[in-house]
Amino acid sequence: MRGERGAExxxxxxxxxxxxSGLAGLAATWLLGRRAHVTVYEAxxxxxxxxxxxxxxxxxxxxxDVPLRVLTPAYYPTLLSLYEQAGVEVAxxxxxxxxxxxxxxxxFRYRNVHISGRSLPWMxxxxxxxxxxxxxxxxxxxxxxxGPVDLRExxxxxxxxxxxLESERYGRAFIEGFLLPAYASICTCxxxxxxxxxxxxxxxxxxxGVTTLGVMRAVGGSADVVGRLLAPAAEVRTGVAVQxxxxxxxxxxxxDQAGGVGHYDxxxxxxxxxxxxxxxxxxxxxxxxxxxxxxxxxxVVVHRDARLAxxxxxxxxxxxxxxxxxxxxxxxxxxxxRVQDGLEEGTDIFQTWNPVVEPDPALVITEAVxxxxxxxxxxxxxxxxxxxxxxQPDRRIWPVGSYAEEGIPLLEAxxxxxxxxxxxxxxxxxxxx
Numbered sequence: 001m002r003g004e005r006g007a008e009x010x011x012x013x014x015x016x017x018x019x020x021s022g023l024a025g026l027a028a029t030w031l032l033g034r035r036a037h038v039t040v041y042e043a044x045x046x047x048x049x050x051x052x053x054x055x056x057x058x059x060x061x062x063x064x065d066v067p068l069r070v071l072t073p074a075y076y077p078t079l080l081s082l083y084e085q086a087g088v089e090v091a092x093x094x095x096x097x098x099x100x101x102x103x104x105x106x107x108f109r110y111r112n113v114h115i116s117g118r119s120l121p122w123m124x125x126x127x128x129x130x131x132x133x134x135x136x137x138x139x140x141x142x143x144x145x146x147g148p149v150d151l152r153e154x155x156x157x158x159x160x161x162x163x164x165l166e167s168e169r170y171g172r173a174f175i176e177g178f179l180l181p182a183y184a185s186i187c188t189c190x191x192x193x194x195x196x197x198x199x200x201x202x203x204x205x206x207x208x209g210v211t212t213l214g215v216m217r218a219v220g221g222s223a224d225v226v227g228r229l230l231a232p233a234a235e236v237r238t239g240v241a242v243q244x245x246x247x248x249x250x251x252x253x254x255x256d257q258a259g260g261v262g263h264y265d266x267x268x269x270x271x272x273x274x275x276x277x278x279x280x281x282x283x284x285x286x287x288x289x290x291x292x293x294x295x296x297x298x299x300v301v302v303h304r305d306a307r308l309a310x311x312x313x314x315x316x317x318x319x320x321x322x323x324x325x326x327x328x329x330x331x332x333x334x335x336x337x338r339v340q341d342g343l344e345e346g347t348d349i350f351q352t353w354n355p356v357v358e359p360d361p362a363l364v365i366t367e368a369v370x371x372x373x374x375x376x377x378x379x380x381x382x383x384x385x386x387x388x389x390x391x392q393p394d395r396r397i398w399p400v401g402s403y404a405e406e407g408i409p410l411l412e413a414x415x416x417x418x419x420x421x422x423x424x425x426x427x428x429x430x431x432x433x
Contacts, residue, residue: 013036013037014036014037014265014425015036015263015264015265015266016037016039016264016265016267016268016425017038017039017041017262017266017267017268018038018039018041018268019041019242019245019254019268019271019276020041020270020272021040021047021048021226021236022049022414023414023415024270024401024402024404024414024417025040025048025268025270025418026047026049026226026229027082027229027400027414027415027419027422028268028270028418028421028422029229029230030082030085030086030228030229030230030231030232031082031418031419032422032426033231033234034232035426036425037234038232038233038234038235039234039235039236039237040230040233040235040236040237041237041240041242041254042236042237042238042240043239043240043241043242044238045238045239047226047230047236049225049226050065050221050222050223050225050226052066052368053065053222054302056349061342062341062342062343063221063223064221064302064343064349064351065222066300066302066351066366066368067300067351067353067368067370068336068339068351069217069218069222070093070095070215070216070217070339071090071215071217071411071412072208072209072215072216073213073214074208074209074212074213075205075209075410076410076411076415077412078415078416079414079415082415082419083218083225086225086228088218088220088224089218089219090217090218091216091217092114092119092216093215093339094112094318094339095214095215095318095319095339096109096110096112096317096318096319097109097110097317097318097319097320097321098310098317098319098320098321099321100315100320100322100323101322101323101324102322102356102357103311104311105312106310106311107130107132107133108132108133109127109315110122110123110317111123112214114214119212119215120211120212121211132177135171135173135174136173138171138174139173139174139178140174140178140211143170143179143203143206143207144211146168147206147207148207150203151200151204151207156198156199158377159200160195160198160199160377161183161194161195161196161197161199162175162195162196163199164203165179165199176323177323179206180194181323181332182321183202184329185321185330185353187372187374188374189296189298189329189374190296190328191328191329193296193374196377197374197375198376198377198380201375201380201407201408202408204407205407217339217340219341221340237256240258240260241256241257242255242256242279243255243256243279244279244281245267245269245279245280245283246281247397251396252264252265252266252267252397254267265396266396266397267398268398268421269397269398269400270400270401270418272373272401272403273290273293273399274290274291274293274295274371276290276399277290277291280397283397285389286389286397286399289389292379292382293382293403294373294374294376294379295371295374296372296374297369297370297371298329298353298354298369298370298371298372299355299367299368299369300351300352300368300369301351301352301364301367302349302350302351302367303349303350303351303352303360303363303364303365304347304349304350304363305350305359305363305364306348306350307357307359308333308350308355308359309333310322316335317338318335318339319332319335320334320335324356327354327356330354331352331354331355331356332354333350333351333352333353335348335350336349337349349365373401375403375408375409382403382404384406386404390420390421398421398424399417400414400417400420400421401413401414402414405417
């Protein structure tokens with residue numbers, strides 16, 4: 001084996017480069033760093049998962065994650081296990097929601113009630129006097145009842161979400177007014193894209209228990225997650241963008257944009273799929289699969305402009321979806337004061353995805369554009385094809401990320417993909433059980 005050129009005092013140890021420090025790269029670093037010499041490359045000045053975070057109060061206040069990251073025990077078992085191993089403390093947060101039309105009324109809203117360890121959606125009985133609310137509620141309960149049966153019996157395979165919902169005669173109020181806005185936000189994509197998602201992925205998430213087991217976040221935010229998961233790394237190179245990754249007979253060469261060259265036994269490719277495809281040289285099969293993964297970009301803004309929340313403050317919930325027929329994606333405004341400790345008092349602070357109302361520039365704290373993978377029926381096989389490549393006996397470049405596991409491309413898939421690769425390297429390359 002050959003480690004990075006110039007390393008001393010660790011002859012015989014496996015040398016691994018992790019390119020990218022989003023959650024997948026962080027997880028791979030944590031899982032491999034105690035058994036191998038791990039060097040992390042990150043193009044941003046700070047590790048990727050916290051690259052856009054902002055500290056309020058002129059630099060002396062609370063740190064706000066951009067974007068805010070939450071998880072639910074129902075769908076994130078791998079990530080929760082990883083956090084537990086690393087000592088990341090998590091706590092429940094209120095993630096009740098409202099749904100409004102742009103510059104119009106709030107037509108659906110609920111609160112969360114905690115009973116016997118469960119977080120149950122609740123709305124006042126008076127809300128059910130409205131036909132639209134009754135229709136949405138009826139279809140929510142119906143999908144919870146029918147979804148698992150349809151999944152189990154294979155009725156969703158090969159069908160888009162939109163085709164499934166319409167063929168089963170779910171109501172327009174539920175489809176257009178509740179499910180599509182909520183899941184376009186969860187999947188970080190347009191309404192059209194989530195309508196074309198594989199139905200089984202969305203229904204599996206919807207029926208997994210996310211509506212009853214509640215939502216959690218890391219108490220210390222992304223800064224705590226990054227610090228703990230990076231701790232086993234031998235070296236973290238921030239502000240160093242990788243330019244090219246090339247397999248060699250006895251390892252992998254990594255060239256950065258400053259002209260630096262590193263030689264490693266294995267490389268964990270933890271960049272977005274499209275960026276990973278650009279970096280690869282000489283691994284045509286992997287590059288071809290990564291190039292198939294579609295991505296969509298979204299704008300997220302942290303601000304103090306209440307015009308991006310529902311018109312009636314009594315309708316505000318921790319998460320507020322605002323829909324418009326004239327915009328490709330719903331606006332989702334998170335009322336941060338109700339989600340993050342330290343923000344309960346003082347001016348209301350919001351984090352808005354896809355603002356369809358431009359916030360007052362004087363009230364903007366920070367903003368970022370993020371790119372996320374999406375899944376279509378045509379690309380649903382990408383995780384299985386990537387898993388097949390891992391069985392090649394001479395494989396040395398290992399893609400990890402939310403796109404690399406079956407399911408919606410969320411943090412759980414990122415963590416699971418890193419664990420899959422770490423298990424294989426630990427078993428086959430490092431030789432430790």
